[in-house]
Amino acid sequence: MVAAFPRQDPVALERDLAGLFVQSLNLEMAPADIDATAPLFGGEGLGLDSIDILEVALEVSQRYGFQLRSDDENNDKIFQNLRSLAAHVAQHRTK
Numbered sequence: 001m002v003a004a005f006p007r008q009d010p011v012a013l014e015r016d017l018a019g020l021f022v023q024s025l026n027l028e029m030a031p032a033d034i035d036a037t038a039p040l041f042g043g044e045g046l047g048l049d050s051i052d053i054l055e056v057a058l059e060v061s062q063r064y065g066f067q068l069r070s071d072d073e074n075n076d077k078i079f080q081n082l083r084s085l086a087a088h089v090a091q092h093r094t095k
Contacts, residue, residue, distance in 0.1 A: 014086045017060075021082070024059045025052055036083040045081065053079055060085075065094035 018031035025048070038045030040053070048056075057068035072078065078088045 008090060010083075010086060010090065013090055014082055017082055017086050017089065020059050020063065021046070021056060024055050034082060036086070037081050040079050040081055040085075060089060063095075064089050064092075066092045 014036045015031060018034040018036075021027060021034060022029060022031050027046075034046065040046050040048050054070070057070070061067050068078070077084060079085060
């Protein structure tokens with residue numbers, strides 16, 4: 001059984017993930033400028049593609065200690081926006 005990670009403030013986790021996005025994807029924006037409810041994919045929001053998400057998934061795996069799998073049937077929900085990703089990370093992180 002994996003020990004639960006101490007609960008982190010959801011807004012702080014969203015800020016941390018926004019910083020991860022900016023750093024790992026070399027985005028030309030400040031983490032604070034990322035709207036936590038904006039879509040990650042497509043023409044609106046960050047407009048990321050599948051390669052960007054693979055990079056983010058690798059960084060999340062390293063930083064938070066759990067694997068985001070490309071074959072997870074819930075990926076559309078997990079990567080809907082920064083807030084949904086933060087909720088998933090909060091639920092599954094091990095570090």
